[in-house]
Amino acid sequence: MRTEQMKAFKKPFNEKTNGNDPKFSMGSYTWGTPSPNYLRQLSWSEAYHVSLSDILGSGGLCTLRSTMEQFAAKVSELAQKLAEILVEKLGQNYSTFFKETCLQSTCFIRMNRYPTCPISNQMFGLMPHTDSDFLTILHQDHIGGLQLVKDGKWIAVKPNQQALIINIGDLFHVWSNNVYKSVHHRVAANKLQERFSTAYFLCPSYDTVIQSCVEPSAYRKFSFREYRQQVQNDVKCFGYKVGLARFLL
Ligand SMILES: O=C(O)CCC(=O)C(=O)O
Numbered sequence: 001m002r003t004e005q006m007k008a009f010k011k012p013f014n015e016k017t018n019g020n021d022p023k024f025s026m027g028s029y030t031w032g033t034p035s036p037n038y039l040r041q042l043s044w045s046e047a048y049h050v051s052l053s054d055i056l057g058s059g060g061l062c063t064l065r066s067t068m069e070q071f072a073a074k075v076s077e078l079a080q081k082l083a084e085i086l087v088e089k090l091g092q093n094y095s096t097f098f099k100e101t102c103l104q105s106t107c108f109i110r111m112n113r114y115p116t117c118p119i120s121n122q123m124f125g126l127m128p129h130t131d132s133d134f135l136t137i138l139h140q141d142h143i144g145g146l147q148l149v150k151d152g153k154w155i156a157v158k159p160n161q162q163a164l165i166i167n168i169g170d171l172f173h174v175w176s177n178n179v180y181k182s183v184h185h186r187v188a189a190n191k192l193q194e195r196f197s198t199a200y201f202l203c204p205s206y207d208t209v210i211q212s213c214v215e216p217s218a219y220r221k222f223s224f225r226e227y228r229q230q231v232q233n234d235v236k237c238f239g240y241k242v243g244l245a246r247f248l249l
């Protein structure tokens with residue numbers, strides 16, 4: 001998977017941006033941040049953010065897409081299992097909720113590349129954020145740079161290529177009514193070495209209503225579509241994601 005990912009990023013810029021190669025939907029390839037207001041809001045990275053509905057059943061014609069499909073099949077099984085365990089630990093009986101709402105076709109894979117950055121002390125590889133999903137399964141290479149907030153402090157996640165990193169996302173945060181915390185994370189820019197990572201986002205269909213599994217809920221109900229829209233609008237207007245604060249009751 002990583003080899004195919006590296007090949008995809010090696011393509012000339014105009015091939016990546018015109019959306020024809022490697023045949024993902026228009027807009028899957030992104031670089032930087034959509035509308036930064038100042039330098040520190042510009043992520044020093046490029047990514048393919050791919051809806052699995054684009055690649056499922058693509059057959060063997062494109063090596064990247066069929067590799068992604070195989071990767072997704074394995075990782076989605078793991079994501080489902082983890083979600084089930086997390087629900088069970090909450091004492092909730094929603095054993096089929098994730099199987100029914102987070103189909104493979106509604107999930108996403110994001111391939112990230114962080115090029116070397118000559119002004120690494122002024123930039124992030126990826127701006128601080130939380131993920132807008134139920135949970136994320138992340139694989140990073142040996143370079144390091146991922147950091148997360150623990151007890152109010154930014155700490156580095158030691159790179160380990162033999163391990164997967166599991167992040168709770170905003171939707172589980174709401175669903176568990178603040179029991180599982182959506183983790184703030186970011187990637188430091190690196191002056192000397194490029195870095196790659198691959199993320200699988202467990203997402204529901206856009207119509208799914210997100211609400212806490214217990215009452216009284218700290219958040220108002222919203223659809224996943226509404227949440228994505230709000231996040232996109234905020235990023236466009238302010239240069240950053242406001243996130244769950246918008247939905248607090
Ligand atoms: O590259 C990483 O380690 C983090 C990637 C990430 O947070 C994301 O794609 O949402």
Ligand SMILES: [Fe+2]
Nearest residue numbers: 129130131185
């Ligand atoms: Fe993330």
